[in-house]
Amino acid sequence: MSNRPADTALIGQPGSRAQIPTPAAVLDLDAFERNIAKMAARAKAAGLALRPHSKSHKTSAIAHRQIEAGAVGICCAKLAEAEAMAAAGVDAILVTSPIAGAGQAERAAALAQTVADFRIVVDHSDGAAELGAAAQSPIQVLIDVDPGMGRTGVHDAAQAVEVFHTIAAQPNLTFLGVQCYGGHWQHIAGANARAAAVADGMAYLTSVIAALRAAGAKIGVVTGGGTGSFAADAAQGVLTEVQPGSYPFMDRDYREALQDDPDGAFEQSLVIATTVITANHPDWVTVDGGLKAFSTDGPLPVPLTPKFSASTYGYFGDEHGRLRRPDGALVARGERVDFAPGHIDPTLDRYDIIHMVRGDVLVEIAPVEARGASQ
Amino acid sequence: MSNRPADTALIGQPGSRAQIPTPAAVLDLDAFERNIAKMAARAKAAGLALRPHSKSHKTSAIAHRQIEAGAVGICCAKLAEAEAMAAAGVDAILVTSPIAGAGQAERAAALAQTVADFRIVVDHSDGAAELGAAAQSPIQVLIDVDPGMGRTGVHDAAQAVEVFHTIAAQPNLTFLGVQCYGGHWQHIAGANARAAAVADGMAYLTSVIAALRAAGAKIGVVTGGGTGSFAADAAQGVLTEVQPGSYPFMDRDYREALQDDPDGAFEQSLVIATTVITANHPDWVTVDGGLKAFSTDGPLPVPLTPKFSASTYGYFGDEHGRLRRPDGALVARGERVDFAPGHIDPTLDRYDIIHMVRGDVLVEIAPVEARGASQ
The missing domain is CATH 2.40.37.20 (D-serine dehydratase-like domain)
Structure with a gap:
């Protein structure tokens, strides 16, 4: 328009x-390019895969630049966001919100057939069953683990194991690992306070991962983290992949929370x-x-x-x-x-x-x- | 998308x-159609031209229904909104915000050539001069009068007269009248409190109109008002045209301000x-x-x-x-x-x-x- x-x-x-x-x-492309290069270098130095979140930018021209700078793909918050990015040629996408209903599962299944590396989270056995029923070809899934925020994700280790068994029973679902995103950690003021919150969360996540492994799950991917928690995520060493969103641009909210911390650079x-x-x-x-x-x-x-x-x-x-x-x-x-x-x-x-x-x-x-x- | x-x-x-x-x-089309019919009937009964504001709906399918129900045209907040509505076949448009700069004036001039009945407000002599310089054909203008809110509009009667003289000196500008919109009146709780605020505003507007008339202006149109102030506007009898926006839909904000007042119906x-x-x-x-x-x-x-x-x-x-x-x-x-x-x-x-x-x-x-x- x-x-x-x-x-x-x-x-x-x-x-x-x-x-x-x-x-x-x-x-401002000059500042933007410095931001993109800086986060790529931070992730590389920490040995973390970088999968930036497109919910912040919603723009394929930015997703492509992030991937060219070394990102393994992008995150999308919703199916429609993933559909728009896929239509613009982005071929490695993780959908980070659970979906509900047969109609949504069919859309996810369609994406799995067109996007070279499509991944989606589930946080309920019914969701895993819906996705398995809709699948026309193998769909890669991760279990979304609630870090205590109560927004999305399985509520505890027992539910995680239950969802894993449902996934394992679906011939067309391929289990990749877990997601744990602490949105409430990102804007805590002070690097030490953020690090403490992340450490608690990662200890809990480690216990959920242990329960999944005990149930026979092979955890290849542990994805989460944001622009605010990067330093703490890297220090904890639990995540294999980070999904920051706002770092290409920054905003006043992050600026005030992060100040002169390394995460605010x-x-x-x-x-x-x-x-x-x-x-x-x-x-x-x-x-x-x-x-x-x-x-x-x-x-x-x-x-x-x-x-x-x-x-x-x-x-x-x-x-x-x-x-x-x-x-x-x-x-x-x-x-x-x-x-x-x-x-x-x-x-x-x-x-x-x-x-x-x-x-x-x-x-x-x-x-x-x-x-x-x-x- | x-x-x-x-x-x-x-x-x-x-x-x-x-x-x-x-x-x-x-x-819900049934409720929507009752709303459209109700406002059209209220305006007709009050002898006021109805020019609904499209800033609320941004949708030509709704603008066309409002016009079919008796509206004389629509209001648009910005040039881009007017361009979108004109492209969708709406042919009677008043732009209710002043514009600034030669580029904006050229866009307004282009709209005046394509929209059968195009009108726009000005609130500064420089704006009138820019518009006159850009005009390729006659452009109908109204002087925007600030009701004391300080958002847009001429600051007092002296500035109104100054702007009128500038308009009169531009061969391609056609002066139609004045606009006075009290956005701050719309959400006052209580019909009596709203009526009192509107009465004060209309008394001031009457003094500005008198000054313009004394300067030789012919005031054909006096436009303003919103969903919340309709009853008071009708009672005051100063406006010739009302520009309510939210009435097709309602929202919680208006519901809480208007309660069981006639304006809230x-x-x-x-x-x-x-x-x-x-x-x-x-x-x-x-x-x-x-x-x-x-x-x-x-x-x-x-x-x-x-x-x-x-x-x-x-x-x-x-x-x-x-x-x-x-x-x-x-x-x-x-x-x-x-x-x-x-x-x-x-x-x-x-x-x-x-x-x-x-x-x-x-x-x-x-x-x-x-x-x-x-x-």
Whole structure:
């Protein structure tokens, strides 16, 4: 919808960054590439397979760059996200949420036939049975283990063993290992506090793995972890594969949690660009980004454009934002203001395209193919 | 992205509503049609032109139904929204936000050449001059008057007169009248409190109109108002045209503000359908709708499915929600739960399609053409 011809005509033009219609998701490719290389190097040094999570970016142009930099594949949160990524040529995908119902199982089975290396988690015997019944060819599955968050995953070791037996009884299911993702660990402030939470979780996971092994399971893959817990995950040595999502971009939420910890050593590469459309009020100006331009679950967006670095932003309805005037500086209609989003995943999920820039030049427009693909 | 072939195959099938892939925006057409007819009748009885705001629905299938029911056209918040609606055949559009810059003015000028009855607001002399310079043919403009909210609009009567003189000096601008929208009035609880706020605002607007008339302006159109302020707007008699947006759907935000007031006499017709994907935890179940399925600026979504009517919902990350188990009832993977969204506009802006149902049958899939079109 937003990828109008006018946008494409800007590509390569000097100063074109300032002409992008706003609100827009604008990616600084230089910073982004440094982030991609940094995480690839961290995973390699730790001996961990890197499988970045596409729920953060929803964009095949980014998935392909991550794989080129050494990732073994990507994670997808939902089947529709995996379908969109598969359609864009991504051929190694792990679906990280359990699914429910025959219709969903049939969609997973179809993906297993078209994606070279397709994997999906299950967290209930009924789910394993549904998947086995739908399978047209072998489907690789992992057991999702709840780390105590209670969101998804088997509830304890006994259920893990029960699900394993169901998987083993299905001729077309191939058991690969386990997933354990502690979403609640990622944003704990302080490297030591995060490490302690991860250590507890990994001790529990080790006990579940032991129970599975005692039941005859061969655990080839142990996948989990995120941008915030990487250092702790690497130190614990339980995971074989990490699935961070936000590190290509960063956001205010992670920045505030991770501060100067090693896990926080990524650059703010993706901004939401806005334009001042009204400057009639003496105390503030109105920009064209509001509740539809940002996620609102995290901290407020913060202005990155230097002139407005001390200006607070507030939502001003669905379509607009209110930005305090900077001390002693005039602001005119048409000025541009970039913001660091509070929480990147639900923010980028509002955009159909990413405008990729180098310096002040728009160099590429990437479709966010899996935007809205939460089904 | 979400409009996969599987969805289309469900149309007309008995029980198909329960097969729609979730999370999904599901519209009860019977309730929706009653809402459309009710607002059309209220406007007609009050002698007000009805120009519903498409920022709430972003969907031409709904705009066309509103116009068939008697609306004179629609409002659009942004140029991109207007471009999407124009491409879908809507030929009477008012853009209700001011724009800034030559590029935006050129897009408005292009719309004025393709939309039979195109109108746009201005709130600064520079904006009027930009629009006049870009015009290839006459463009109909209204002056946006700030009702004291400070979001958009001229700041006072003196600025209104200044902008009017600029408009009058542009050969290709045709002055139609004024817009005055009090977004801050819409959600005031209590009909009397809303009426008092609207009365103050309309008294101020009357003074601005008087100043414009004294400067030689002919005020043919006075447009404004929303779903919450309709009764007060009609009572004041200053507006000639109302621009409500949320009334086709309702949401929890409006429901709580309007209660049993006449303005609240619309039905909750649009729900977000979800599915239980994990039921392993003793205290709650996990549904597949989280931060990407709802707006999070308003009150929390509330479950409408009777079994869960006493269950509280909480966001459980980007992709999931946590729903308390109902007392004494078993819940299984695969069960469906419908929710009333907290704030409809930014919620529906997350969906590519509306699944329209009658009873338990999916009868139509309408594209949300202007979703994300906030530029």
